[in-house]
Amino acid sequence: MRQQLIKLSLLIFAAGFFASCKKHLDISPTQSIESSTALNSRDNVSAAITGVYSRLKSARMFGRDLIALPEALADNGFATNKSGRLVPEAQNNVPPATGASNHFTATIWSTSYSAINEVNLILSKINEVPDATAADKTNWEGQLYFLRGLYHLILVECYAYMPGATVAAQDKGGVPLLLAFTDNIDTARVILPARAPINDVYNQIVSDWTVANTKFTNASFTATTDVSVANKPAIQGLLARVNLYRKNYSEAKRWADSCIALAGARLTTTATYVNNWRQATHGETLFQVRYASTSENIGVNESMQTTSTTLVSPGGTVTGGFGDLVPTLTLLTDLGITIGTINTTTGVVTPAHNSTSFAASNLTIASRSADVRNQLYEVGTSGRGNRKVETTKYLGKNGAINLDNIPVLRIAEVYLTRAEAMATPGSPVFNETAALADLNTILTNRGLTAVTLVNGTNNALYEEILRQRRIELAFEGHRFFDLKRLGRNLVKSPHYNDVAFTDFRILPPIPQRETDLNPNLKQNFGY
């Protein structure tokens, strides 16, 4: 009996000991590491910067929305309704206040700020990394300031009016600027910023990129420079773009000059232009969002390939994607493409052609101009319904279907930016001759002959530069922002109703959860 009691007591003791040993509850994740100590090594900081870049790949970012939506919302894209995607965007339907659909979505907001917070956190830790060299730190800063500017630009161009093109009564400012990091819940609960003025946001972008520019040397840019990450001409080209956006034409020209001096030779010719669109990296690219491996494939529903074409190879007959967004008739006209007559009995020809349906299965392209750029447009398959003329800029050029690098900045844009900066009436660097030279550089490298234009009374030169910008950059995510920065109406006929620049649908709603949570954050007009 006594022995039993001793045994029992020991057991209970053991049990009590067992229970009180709190180490038993310790378990750590293996796919993640604790944030407090994550950025303490060179490898981890590099990986964290890679992480910031990776957010650009999302289908809500450059994976699709930042490329396809500017075409659909403006006058370049017609939504075929083959999968139903992008129809509300092309119709400019009123987006729900939640920002869930019909326009730039709430995900752009959340993704961009997550990336900016990471940038700010990494910037604050760089000097504490024991095994990093001075060269590492300089390079990291260059990358990080470049990225912070880029994400702020995405936010402000999507959610706010652009400088000098606002509807005063409806202007609620830019977007909150995030220049410090959040790494604990107490901070997270009290960060409730207001929208910074539009100009402040653009100034900050210029400031970040100016800093980034100093982190790279001219010599750092060579023929083999990796254009999938920050590099000197990319930063300068984007500085030219953002200065054009904020109508600082002399700065736009200055940065364009500098960029072209470094990378102007990248401009492709009539002979090489189309072929470059069949390569993983277009030779003109200064910055692209890269999809390096097949596991990064966005897939058959939302990749740029499935969005823009049913084809899987040029001139092919096999059906791949949906071909949800195709050129509008006005874009086809600008491209110099004429569509074959399709209905001899009724005479219903081009006008209804890319409107909702009237492309029969035997649709053909009747004629093309000499513009080599229209070689990137051809008739798709009938595998998803009626054939349409589709763009083949995204054709799985990385070697797998639906896997395409997305060019964000090509040197051709920088030429057009410089031309516009010099041809814009009232520009401090107004110079029609130089502008025309840049325009002709583009035209002659695209199979067209040089023109002789001046602005005259109807801004002929200026308008031709804008028209070439539309053609050159079609389906590359520019059109909506170009019309928006110029305060122009969206002329969507004959496909859809036009949208005036003063219409509140030019801006998407700030995600409602954000305005619900943050009383300082003003919602865009009309939502």
Add this chain to the structure above:
Amino acid sequence: MRKHLSTLLGMLLISAQLLAQNRTITGKITDDKGAPVPNASVIIKGTNTGTTTDNAGSYTLSVPSNAKALIISSIGLGQKEINLTSGNSYSITLSAAAGSMDEVVVVGYQSRRKKDEAGAISSVRGAEIENKPNISVDKALQGKAAGVLVQSNNGIPGGNINVRIRGLGSFLAGTQPLYIVDGVQLNRRDDASFTQTNPLGFLNPGDIESIDVLKDAATAAIYGSQASNGVIVITTKKGRAGKTRFNFHTYFGQASPIKLFDVVNTQEWAQLRTEAYANSNPTASLLAVKQTVLGEMRVPNPNSYSEKQIDSIILQFPTYDWQDAAFRKGNIQNFEVSAAGGNDRTTFRISSSYTKQQAIVTKADYTRGTLKFDINNRATDKLNIVTSVNLSTANQDIPFSTDGSFLGSPAFAAAGILPFNAIYNPDGSYFGIPPSSLSGTLNQNIIAVNDFNSGFQRTNQAIGSLNLSYNFTPALSFRSLFGLDYRIVQGKSFRDPRTPDAFVRRGLGQVQSNWNTNIITTQTLNYNQNFDRSKIDALVGFEFKKENNEGISTSADNFPSYQFTTLNAAANNLSAGEFFSGFRREGVFGSVTYNYDGRYIATGTLRYDGSSRFGANHRFGLFPSIKAAWNIDEEKFLQGGNTVSQLRVRASWGETGNDQIGNFDALGLFGSGSLYNGAAGINYSQLANPELRWERNQTTNFGIDFALFNNRITSSIDVYRKFTKDLLLSENVSQVTGFSSITSNLGSIINKGIELQLGGDVLRPSTADGFKWNTNFIFTFNQNKVNSLYRGLQELPGDPGTRVGRSLGSIFTYLYAGVNPATGRPMWYDSTGNLTYQVQSRDRVYIGDTQPEYWGGWTNNFNYNGFGLEVFFNYEYGRMAQDGQVLFGTENIARINALQFIYDQRWTTPGQITTYPRMGTSSAEPKGTGAQTGDRTWFKADYIRLKTVTLSYDLPASTYKRLGLTNTRFYIQGTNLWTYQDTESYDVEFFNASTGIIPQSKMFTVGLQLGF
């Protein structure tokens, strides 16, 4: 410390009673069919002295002269008390009517008579759920236990089941109950990549002895952690001493679709499509429109035909029935065999089963084999060893997808493929396979896709426990349980290069393996002592549970040809993945029950529990509970009368915890997995919340159990209020911080409800063979309300479905106003009550919620002379649902095939009053909101379903004994035979948007049970 313990234990032991002046009593225990009951326990009331019956059901027991009564019990047959008179022979029949207070229930590491238990417990006996063609036991609980809501989100055989006890008590944390099988707490994970698996699928329902559902927090509190959503305690069948008994059970049957959609034919579709084009292109000529439609129907050179020619061409098109081709009758078969027996020291039971269920849509056939061993050894008079091992392997063919709007999924696409698309070419080969395709949005030949694709999901599971109990003294015992729940889920999917999704990539192969290891140990010290009129029942213990979950997956494409399906044949490796996760939980607990004279019972429990999922300083929580019952029928003033045969009232209050959140939600994390430019990245994925702690659930319960007129009517009624505080919630923060939310303890929810079980013998025969009608009605009412959120918010930012004062899952949407009779355009009401074509978010209103208000079941048993008829209904009321499958079929664009009533009721003519808008090529009219917006997409999912009807015949004892059998039963059964519902859905029972799910089926089975 040791000294104090010894003293304490010594004091407890002194109270053992001394016995004197014995006499010998004998008798025989039989069941209600007259068969002897071996291994039944016979105990002298008020003591721990007793014996067990032998193989012939006989016992001999020496009892002291002052003994007043014997308590006789057997697992599964309940317990009976007989008063001792001057006689020395007492033979009784044990039978456990459902709801009887003498039934034994398993609660918190102990089992006791229901009469001695003060908590709210629903019990279901194995006999009520066996023979049904359910693969898992959770489905079998539907409508059988008050307060338990059983819903499926898919009818795939072996699919997951959603079980909720007493409403939705959590927002972020899990809402599924804790399952315990023979002391082993099961994990509830579904780790299958390619189909659904049910973690309870390992258990053959035929092996179940009883199920006890612990509903109130006071009863569940001893399980502290994880018990917030109630506890389902499953006890499996065990062996009994005596001659080895064999049981054989088989059933065969067939499953068929409950319903198919009534869809339009080719000509009607062409008409709809023509209207769609014409309405959206008012300037186009009708000829142009018709030519376009003809082009879509793939007639070459459509522009060469006139209107009249087109009409006659379309008239000649056949209609193909894709639903008929995709759905089929599935065979069901089941075999079970068991052997049980043993001697007075060792008993055993071995059982094995094989089940095969073919789904009504291929490919989702399910095959399962189980093997179960139970060995019980009384090593010494003091040491008892109970072991149980359950092995199972389940294999499921994988469907294209278990749900969702996938073009290649037969369950989704069958009703929507445009009906002029042929299924086969004239030579018998498949029509429209790559490089060709079908016409229309649903352009895949699903029959071919299904035929060509292959894959499986296999679940191998081992669940076992070792249970040692050592009786130091008759009153004091120590129990030690070690349990293992090990599961490996493996899957393979091969997308055939002949199918559209894999044609251009030349085949896609994916494989997956997942290991889940759960180890649990429970050590308890039990003290049961009877005093003169009172009884103390106490328990202390500790428990540790550990789960590790690991997996790998990989995929590849570009195969040489369709004959090669293994990944090493592929040219291109796409991805390789590995993951790990897990948690730890430990706790100490204690419980004391005081029972005075069988009249007054009170229990107090306390559990101190820790979970690895919470913040470092808040891992442990203390969970107390108290409960009490008064058996009024034991009082003198109720003795003797027959009107009130049972009457008791119960009250309880208790607190339980919930930690069913992500394993690492409290940590600040940089997560891996992102890629850029050929390098691996990390991202700041989560903010730390060191304050994260237990969600707490406080339940107050009042109950009354009564039986009237000699148990002719029995009833239990429970009223409860369940208050959940420190609600685990995603606390939204401004995304400008870089984060969307933090897992926090904020807010509260209240569930209030009434549970009723009412049963009895409507007709009670005077002889055993006479006509008997027994009925049992289960009713539950539950009301769920969000009580508070955080920072004074009235609704969750961006989630108006979660609003203070409303039920979780409230529906906040637009009010549909029908069709403008003049134009056929859909209209809605705006916030001012005016008609509008284009709604804005401010126009939304609350229209209902997605949780049922009332539900339950009704079982009727009719017996006559060996014949039995069981008729079982279940029902739900007060829930609203959306059916994605119906939504696609009711589109007004005819891009996929439409439901017939859309054709019949769509707007076509000015002045027509209807709710279905005119056709168009886009769901939204210009400057209009999409037609399928608002409350028109929601329907009331109320239903009454005749769930099962079983007709059985038991051979008379005289016949089966002559054949050397111990029992023989034939039965025929129908499942899901009839439903009252007011929806178009394939199946109203589903609780999610049931797009592309495999519906439940109607089943007929015939079965045979033999015992020898």
